[in-house]
Amino acid sequence: MDRLLFGDNQFFGVNHMSEEKARAQSMKFQDLSAVIDVLDAAYDEGIHTFMCTTHDRVGEIVDYMRTKPERYAEQIFYPGMPYAHKYANAMTEDGMVGAIKRFLPDGGLLDAAFKGGMSVAKKDIEGITTLLIDAEMKMFQGLPTPVIFLQNVVVDLLLGLGFKDAFRIFAEHVRKKYNAEPGFISMNLPTLLKVLKEVGVENPVVCSNINKVGFRMSGGGVTAYEKALNEYEFQAIAMSVFASGAIPPREAIEWVCKLPNLKSIVFGASSRSNIHSTKVLVDEYWVG
């Protein structure tokens, strides 16, 4: 796994600091060419991993890259699914069952399952889950996806519900069908690691907020996260290392690079210069 991964929040109007900035970014990245320019800048800095959602626009990016296999010879993707707002909005319109139906390639299986009522067969759930994963993965067909993530809204919802088997089902399917490492994004790192261990998901890739000020590090903050890094066997990716701009870049990178057992950092940037300066800082502080 590369030390630096490139994220996609900035392309979709996600900014945890300001709604104005988020809108400005949406405008800037309305044209695919503006997105490609930034991805090219990252690629040329040697950042070859794009950690992205399964937003429809990612499909466009991926399609574009497919047309230039030489330009993007080293490009790999870490897809994160599902793009949650798509489901949340669908749920408001059609209810939960309607929403799932809308995204399933074949409604037949689900209809059969719902008719079953209380007698829920395990194979139904595994079948629905794996069909949903396959539907989300379609856009990456034929491209390298060595890690496949479950997004934090889903991971943390299931974690809270105690739906622990879902993590195992996801991990098994991703390993078997895509020959990929299962990844989990979570805002509750210590709690999640305990559960993944309990259900037997070994050495998982886990991405969570890790920053000097403890922003959105639920379940014990900096102390608990450092402890988790030391005690659990997992592949840790830090996100939100700048805490949405609350920490100056040098201070943020210096701090995060000193953490034990960190595998990688995922970051987003909207300009060539920001990508370059982050790369320089990581090269400076991440020794060994």
Added chain:
Amino acid sequence: MIRIGMVGLGKMGLSHYSMVNAHPDVEVVAVCDSSAYLLGLLNRYTGVETFNDMSKMLAQSNLDAVIISTPSVLHAQMVKTALEAGVNVFCEKPFSLNPSTSRDLTELARSKKLVTQVGYHYRFVGAFKEVKRLLDSGAIGKVSHILAEAYGPVVLKPKGSTWRSKKSEGGGSLYDYAAHPIDLVNWYLGVPSEVRGTILGQVFSRETDDEVFSTMVWPDETTAQLSVSWSDPSQRKMSTKITVFGSNGRITADRQECQTFLTDATAAPEGYVEGWNVRYTTDLTDEVYFYVRGEEYSAQLDAFVKRIESGEIEGQNSFGSATGADEVLAMMVADANRDYAGIAAGPAPQVDRGLFRRRTKS
């Protein structure tokens, strides 16, 4: 451990379930919903006890509290049943569709000394709490006006098949969206004495409203304007914004930040200066015990649990406070039906339009 039962497992119900179940002092022991499939699934994978009848759940599960997240039209009866069974109640917003019912339920809860709360989670957002702190300190002087906005992409086409698209079940952007900024304005200024010029507009829906525009008025002539649409395709998710105008400055807040301009910083909290002040969510937000979809959702449930533990009957968003929002919602429905014909189409003044003759007063 606080023993909780979940009532209604739609979008809000499931997320409340997840968050409250993760609370260190809570055990969700039973769930109640009308979907047999969902109940079967939860029982099979989590072992939770399931019911399709709330009364049975109350009778059998020895609960301390219920969390009700059913379609709005069902709130009142379910809350009543729960209170009569002697359990503490957290209910999704809006509290009830009829303010007099809301007042009765508030009284019932008080008489039984039960903890109550309604899901107006924006009162737990750091930036909106900061607005309250600034107003309480008198930082921007005498408030003259508030602009309260909420926009989002819920209904973007004519078809919809859930209760949210049915007025009779408490659907529509008034109850779903506008209730939030209204509740914030109530928190800041108290319940208005009158509303005027309410428009419940339709963009796509046939049975209910997609837009709400209205003016709220207070006895001291403070006013607020409400501008709400759940049919705004430019939004990624619901976005709520409050702008407060005062004699000594202005505050603008949304979920991410609180921007304040002060002419004079003497009355403002420590750290505030003359001119612009910006506070971001990273400064204003406290860490929560468990995060699913925003700190405020976890924080409101944590507040509910802590109030049960300490027996604190009155607190943030208790039934009395949420009744205020129901009163304003009802005023807006009445105002939207008010006959403004006399104003709009009144007799035109008699003016002599002769080319050279001026109209003379008689």
